[in-house]
Amino acid sequence: MQKTTKEERLECSICWEPFNVFENVPYVLWCGHTICKYCLLGLQRAVVIKSSGFPFQLPFFVTCPWCNMLSLRLVRNGAIKFPSKNYYLLWMVESMNGSRSDNKRITSEQREV
Ligand SMILES: [Zn+2]
Ligand SMILES: [Zn+2]
Numbered sequence: 001m002q003k004t005t006k007e008e009r010l011e012c013s014i015c016w017e018p019f020n021v022f023e024n025v026p027y028v029l030w031c032g033h034t035i036c037k038y039c040l041l042g043l044q045r046a047v048v049i050k051s052s053g054f055p056f057q058l059p060f061f062v063t064c065p066w067c068n069m070l071s072l073r074l075v076r077n078g079a080i081k082f083p084s085k086n087y088y089l090l091w092m093v094e095s096m097n098g099s100r101s102d103n104k105r106i107t108s109e110q111r112e113v
Pocket of ligand 1: 012013014016017035037039040
């Protein structure tokens with residue numbers, strides 16, 4: 001059974017920049033939404049309202065712009081440690097860029113040793 005609810009677009013739905021491997025790298029949030037690296041870095045930190053009514057910023061969390069779910073964001077020395085890249089989208093981007101010819105091809109026969 002295949003889900004064909006929505007077409008996966010190869011561009012960020014926030015800044016409309018096309019995803020690519022180096023600059024607008026797609027990252028996938030906990031909720032499953034995909035966002036480019038720049039928009040991820042630009043997200044406001046998540047704010048929770050404590051029972052006292054005092055808003056409190058969570059240090060390592062952001063909220064998804066689409067569904068408001070919390071997601072962890074760890075950035076160290078300018079490098080994103082979390083969330084992880086959307087490797088499926090990266091693969092799509094790579095294959096659409098036509099760099100398929102000289103890609104390393106993994107043959108299943110070579111696994112026998
Ligand atoms: Zn973006
Ligand atoms: Zn979401």
